[in-house]
Amino acid sequence: MGVLVNKDTKVIVQGITGKQAAFHTRQMLDYGTKIVGGVTPGKAGQEVEGVPVFNTVQEAVEATGATASVIYVPARFAADSIMEGVDAGLELVVCITEHIPVEDMVKVRRYMEGKKTRLIGPNCPGILTTDEAKLGIIPGNIQKKGHVGLVSRSGTLTYEAAFQLMNAGIGVTTAIGIGGDPVKGTDFIDALALFKDDPETKAVLMIGEIGGNAEETAAQWIKENMPDKPVTAFISGRQAPPGKRMGHAGAIISGGKGTAADKIKALNEVGIEVADTVAHIGDTVVETLKKAGIYDECHTC
Amino acid sequence: MNIHEYQSKQILKSYGVKVPEGFPAFSVEEAVENAKKLGTPVCVVKAQIHAGGRGKAGGVKVAKSLDEVKAYASEILGKVLVTHQTGPEGKKVNRLLIEAGADIKKEYYLSFVIDRNTARVVMMASTEGGMEIEKVAAETPEKIFKETIDPAVGLLPFQTSRMAYKLGLPKEAVRPAQKLMGCLYNAFVGKDCSLAEINPMVLTGDNDVMALDAKLNFDDSALFRHPDIAELRDETEEDPKELEAAAADLNYVNLGGDVACMVNGAGLAMATVDIIKYFGGEPANFLDVGGDSNPEKIAKAFNIMLEGGQSKGIFVNIFGGINRCDQVAKGILEAAKLISTDGKSLPVPVVVRLEGTNAEEGREILKNTPIKNVIMAPTMEGGAETIVKLVKEAQA
Numbered sequence: 001m002g003v004l005v006n007k008d009t010k011v012i013v014q015g016i017t018g019k020q021a022a023f024h025t026r027q028m029l030d031y032g033t034k035i036v037g038g039v040t041p042g043k044a045g046q047e048v049e050g051v052p053v054f055n056t057v058q059e060a061v062e063a064t065g066a067t068a069s070v071i072y073v074p075a076r077f078a079a080d081s082i083m084e085g086v087d088a089g090l091e092l093v094v095c096i097t098e099h100i101p102v103e104d105m106v107k108v109r110r111y112m113e114g115k116k117t118r119l120i121g122p123n124c125p126g127i128l129t130t131d132e133a134k135l136g137i138i139p140g141n142i143q144k145k146g147h148v149g150l151v152s153r154s155g156t157l158t159y160e161a162a163f164q165l166m167n168a169g170i171g172v173t174t175a176i177g178i179g180g181d182p183v184k185g186t187d188f189i190d191a192l193a194l195f196k197d198d199p200e201t202k203a204v205l206m207i208g209e210i211g212g213n214a215e216e217t218a219a220q221w222i223k224e225n226m227p228d229k230p231v232t233a234f235i236s237g238r239q240a241p242p243g244k245r246m247g248h249a250g251a252i253i254s255g256g257k258g259t260a261a262d263k264i265k266a267l268n269e270v271g272i273e274v275a276d277t278v279a280h281i282g283d284t285v286v287e288t289l290k291k292a293g294i295y296d297e298c299h300t301c
Numbered sequence: 302m303n304i305h306e307y308q309s310k311q312i313l314k315s316y317g318v319k320v321p322e323g324f325p326a327f328s329v330e331e332a333v334e335n336a337k338k339l340g341t342p343v344c345v346v347k348a349q350i351h352a353g354g355r356g357k358a359g360g361v362k363v364a365k366s367l368d369e370v371k372a373y374a375s376e377i378l379g380k381v382l383v384t385h386q387t388g389p390e391g392k393k394v395n396r397l398l399i400e401a402g403a404d405i406k407k408e409y410y411l412s413f414v415i416d417r418n419t420a421r422v423v424m425m426a427s428t429e430g431g432m433e434i435e436k437v438a439a440e441t442p443e444k445i446f447k448e449t450i451d452p453a454v455g456l457l458p459f460q461t462s463r464m465a466y467k468l469g470l471p472k473e474a475v476r477p478a479q480k481l482m483g484c485l486y487n488a489f490v491g492k493d494c495s496l497a498e499i500n501p502m503v504l505t506g507d508n509d510v511m512a513l514d515a516k517l518n519f520d521d522s523a524l525f526r527h528p529d530i531a532e533l534r535d536e537t538e539e540d541p542k543e544l545e546a547a548a549a550d551l552n553y554v555n556l557g558g559d560v561a562c563m564v565n566g567a568g569l570a571m572a573t574v575d576i577i578k579y580f581g582g583e584p585a586n587f588l589d590v591g592g593d594s595n596p597e598k599i600a601k602a603f604n605i606m607l608e609g610g611q612s613k614g615i616f617v618n619i620f621g622g623i624n625r626c627d628q629v630a631k632g633i634l635e636a637a638k639l640i641s642t643d644g645k646s647l648p649v650p651v652v653v654r655l656e657g658t659n660a661e662e663g664r665e666i667l668k669n670t671p672i673k674n675v676i677m678a679p680t681m682e683g684g685a686e687t688i689v690k691l692v693k694e695a696q697a
Contacts, residue, residue, distance in 0.1 A: 027623070076525060101523035102415055103452075103493050109420035110452045125622075139622040139658060154568020159622045163657060180567060183420045209568055212417045236571035239556065239578045240587070243386070247552045247567025247589045249522065250417070255435040260575075277579050278572035279682035 001200035002129035002174035010066040012037040021072035031140040033133040036064035057088040068092040070135040079104035086117040094135045095121035105183040119185025125155035125177035144301035146171015149195035152207035164282030171300035173201045180248025188218035210237035211250045215263040223270040230292040232285045234275040302519045304533045305349040307398040309515040317484040319511040323400030332374035335399035343402030346373040348394040351538040354384030408501035413489040424448040430501035456486040473508035493523030549601045558583025561612035582689035594628040596635030614692040617653040626655040626663030647674040650691045654684035
């Protein structure tokens with residue numbers, strides 16, 4: 001189980017002939033992901049890691065029956081690639097690319113209105129459903145099967161968290177990296193809604209950071225919609241100075257808004273425990289699971 | 302990326318936004334020349350720095366004669382202005398804007414930003430011009446009006462008209478205000494701005510509307526399609542270490558303390574700064590080296606952290622995902638050789654925490670290094686505690 005992707009999901013790779021894309025195509029195949037095709041305009045007929053390349057997403061979808069794509073296209077062309085995937089009727093598009101202009105993403109979001117595609121990212125590590133499939137760049141060896149859903153704005157913190165959980169004997173259903181950009185396809189509440197409806201997911205770990213108010217909105221949503229699945233959180237950027245962009249385009253405190261303190265307060269107010277340091281994410285999840293009486297059930301590895 | 306007010310006004314003028322006539326000046330003589338060129342009875346001498354709150358800090362003066370222009374220009378040029386946006390160290394004024402005085406009847410606020418929640422550009426305006434908008438939002442939110450813009454059709458005339466009436470502008474000023482809003486929106490999307498702010502936008506004695514101040518910020522990710530904007534960068538306004546880091550493709554923010562850190566990934570880098578502070582250290586910087594283990598890049602990062610004697614210790618916090626820890630360990634050793642004077646020692650203690658792919662191999666490499674001062678940390682928590690302790694000892 002898990003959410004968004006499983007071992008039967010047919011996936012194409014947009015920009016497959018690039019060096020990074022080819023490397024990760026191998027990694028995704030090795031994990032068991034059903035990569036059925038790739039797209040690079042002008043490269044149809046070639047193969048990458050045994051996967052056939054097509055000129056357009058439409059051709060790839062018609063030939064393979066793919067329902068999902070993962071994008072490794074350079075930033076200046078990536079917004080167009082997302083919209084090509086949406087136009088081809090894909091159910092899921094995961095965009096790894098960083099540094100897409102924000103106004104391009106504004107157009108993408110407008111273009112997606114009324115269409116069925118779900119976008120994950122951009123500027124994200126992708127998604128991984130344990131022992132089934134991975135779309136993106138999340139390493140496959142640090143996440144064990146279990147019952148905790150993981151959603152995060154940061155790539156390395158997703159890995160760090162999955163690793164700490166694994167060491168604590170706690171497995172994960174699906175890890176979703178929603179990305180560090182201010183305008184993106186999927187936000188915390190969308191990911192939480194998926195976990196709420198997944199019977200395998202018994203608890204959620206949410207990793208946020210400074211900038212915007214998605215964590216505050218999520219806190220309210222959890223209180224109103226998901227009282228039965230315990231949530232643990234971590235927020236990075238407590239020491240970030242206002243007005244400075246901390247690596248991610250979306251990680252900036254502007255006009256006094258989007259501070260870590262505000263987010264932690266909003267989460268605590270609805271009863272969500274927030275790990276005090278990055279080193280304590282695993283321990284804090286364990287405590288939360290014990291308190292909710294589901295630790296034994298979630299202790300899967 | 303930020304630019305100066307006079308540069309913003311030149312761009313806005315090219316989009317049809319009405320701004321007061323004015324010229325930049327880099328010296329007192331040039332300031333006086335510009336005032337002569339303007340030929341207006343009153344002109345304004347404005348400090349050009351990348352920060353708001355200049356007026357209160359004495360960076361904006363109204364001059365009624367050429368002698369006054371000369372006096373104010375000599376007073377402001379070279380002065381260090383401390384405002385609520387500069388930090389306590391302030392910013393030195395190297396440029397002035399000499400501008401024609403305006404006949405101000407009333408001040409308003411107008412801006413465009415991208416709203417994360419709706420994924421749309423939003424126009425915001427207020428009758429409380431000249432004030433900090435954050436303050437207005439906190440104290441009198443009912444005085445801020447918003448229009449959300451559909452990118453498929455752009456800012457529509459009914460929206461600018463609705464805004465003009467909400468602001469209570471006199472009948473004669475509605476059309477000019479609508480034109481200004483439309484032109485400002487075109488500039489915002491045309492140049493990939495992340496912020497376009499006119500504070501104040503003023504109603505003049507003859508019921509016209511113009512931008513008395515102008516602040517444009519740009520989306521760094523879109524600069525590739527705006528070489529004209531990239532050229533306007535004023536490097537004297539930026540932290541020299543941050544500039545050097547950006548040139549080396551490193552994500553670095555100077556935080557002023559003495560416990561440095563080098564991390565892969567922005568989220569983990571922020572969290573590492575936080576954990577240093579948690580154990581009582583003063584973080585020197587945020588630094589995301591990315592997935593790279595290239596020794597030259599790591600050496601460059603070490604040099605930037607150590608420059609000027611700022612850092613008394615370095616915490617290297619790496620989680621190997623796709624990149625392997627043994628490669629990172631080799632990169633650190635190569636970098637250490639590059640920056641050490643005798644190939645064997647580093648000027649400050651370097652505590653290294655490696656976890657994830659091939660962590661064991663990486664630790665082995667560092668354990669057997671002949672380079673002094675490299676200390677392996679068994680855990681992230683232990684590493685953060687150790688580096689803070691070592692820096693405190695070095696100070697004692």
